[in-house]
Amino acid sequence: MTARGTSPGTAQRSTSAGQAGTNAAPVPDGTDEYLALLWGRLNTVVDTERLTQDSMVRLMAVYNDVAHVFYTLEARQDHAELERLHSWRRRFHDNPELDDRILRLLLALSCPDPDAEEARLEYVDQLRRARSLDRAGLARAEGLLTEALSLLGQVREDQRHLLGRLGVADQAARPQLLFYKLTGQADSAATRAKLTAAWRAVGKRHQGPLAEAVDRLIEERRAQSAGEGHTSVLARTLRRARAGESDIETFLHDFLRRAMSGAATLETQTAQAVEVDGPPLDHFAYALRRLTLGARIPSFDLDECLRYVFAVARAALGLELSRTSTEAGGIIEVSARAGGRPAGSLTLDLWDAPHKTVGANHTHGVRNRTAWPGLEQLPAAYVTCRFQRDPRQPGRITFQNLLSLLHEFGHAANHLLIEGRLSFRAGLEYLPPERLEFLSLWFEKWAYHPELARFLSLPGDDVRALDRCRHITMLEYRRSYVERGALALLDFEVHRRGRGTLRETYQRLDEEFGISRHVALGDLLEYFTQPMLLASPGANFHYLWGSADSCARYAPYHALPLAEVEIRPELRRSLGDSFDLDAPSAIPDSGTVFAFFDRSDLEGIA
Secondary structure (H helix, E strand, O other): OOOOOOOOOHHHHHHOOOOOHHHOOOOOOOHHHHHHHHHHHHHHHHOOOOOOHHHHHHHHHHHHHHHHHHHHHHHHOOHHHHHHOHHHHHHHHOOHHHHHHHHHHHHOOOOOOHHHHHHHHHHHHHHHHHHOOOHHHHHHHHHHHHHHHHHHHHHHHHHHHHHHHOOOOOOOOOHHHHHHHHHHHOOOHHHHHHHHHHHHHHHHOOHHHHHHHHHHHHHHHHHHHHHOOOOOHHHHHHHHOOOOHHHHHHHHHHHHHHHHHHHHHHHHHHHHHOOOOOOHHHHHHHHHHHHHOOOOOOOEEHHHHHHHHHHHHHHHHOEEEEEEEEOOOOOEEEEEEEOOEEEEEEEEEEEOOOOOOOOOOEEEEEEOOEEEOOEEEOOEEEEEEEEOOOOOOOOEEOHHHHHHHHHHHHHHHHHHHOOOOOHHHOOHHHOOHHHOOHHHHHHHHHHHOOOHHHHOOOOOOHHHHHHHHHHHHHHHHHHOHHHHHHHHHHHHHHHHOOOOOHHHHHHHHHHHHOHHHOOOHHHHHHHHHOHHHHHOOOOOOHHHHHHHHHHHHHHHHHOOOHHHHOOOHHHHHOOHHHOOOOOOOOOOOOHHHHHHHOOOOHHHHO
């Protein structure tokens, strides 16, 4: 946690908040004093008849520093400090009079530097969108989301009640995971079928009202998008995209067709492995457990995993990483260099803690880059995970944790290496949405690289156990093929159209692909209340798009030792569109996903 009164990122402020280098003004230690200093700088810039190109950059830099304070507190989930500083946040970010003044100054300016002019136009667009913000509509959407989450809470409560009746005492994990584990422990196919039927009946109890609440939320989004002049919700989400709607549609249809075929293959393999009663994939958890019964599932030393992450970053991305400190609670600070120069900093906040309320692992770009004559701001990223501590094995993580670490580190490295000279065009939020998961999913694939074992202390049979972890993860991905494809296409289609409900859209997809054999509408509703989908409605496809791209881009690395990767600059250049915001987006081949994950089958994990 950030100590009260201490502003994040103090070590970097001497070269970020004002003039670069030793000419920087002293920076106070307290957060309030620091924000007061930034407020004074902001007013000095805008208290003028006209902006210049340089003063506009200084204005952007002030807001970049303000964002660093609040984004870091958000990433740390320091709710008390955020509440205490709420008035400061409103002064900077909820101040229509100030916004109008800045907008007038920006509209009167024309920048000779192309990058600065592009950033000016971006800033103008943001201010205009803020001015036309439908606050009443946002309030309605918030109310509808609250209603949907309440209904979802009732579904989970009913699920937990069922689990309790079935003898599941420890219900700390998500109900879906607990039920999956329960079916994996049932030796009778008939029992597994009855359990699945009971589970689905519980889910259907609130499905109608939940679907209606989500539909009303979608209608509110449609109204807001139309009010902003967009042809659809999807069009608003894709305004930064370099891929067209028709290309995305083609990709998703191709993926879902392959997913249905892949699911049929896995059904056959499951039915061959165990006795089934009804849909074979309802018995997949049992088949997996039966084949791995008694097998050792290893854990991994976090420090060794980080050494591997740092080695991959150096060899594949040219990013030199060094730990600078480890705080109480295990928060790790990391400095980064690239090309012999400072490249920014990372904060790794990996262990679960009582104050962490956000369920998913995530990465914040808490400060963007500025590289302007006389002014430099280094990018900073904050990685938050919720790894569970095991008192019997302190400092060790699971294979799933390792995958998450690699994935989130990919986002963080992406943020540090995005090309751009100004903060309004140099952060993860400016990546085309279809490329947001490119580097994260590519970095995640390094969990399958042969050199990983060399960095880990794996006694005895643990090298084989590491391969078993890989196989299990790949099989679990295969099991989810149809759900992933159906969700992405459902999200895409319902936000592409100006009318129609989720149920109607689902039925159209079922008629075309037969998805109801593997995934019910009720299985997908929860996703429409999750933060990522709420932030970018229609863009859930980017996970599959990124998965296909990453499978193809990782392939040349798999057989190469890190020492050779480091001397192959053409490989690094192949990742260029993860860092160049203006690069075109090619349509990835969805077949690469299936070629990668179908290498694992139920027989291969024994």
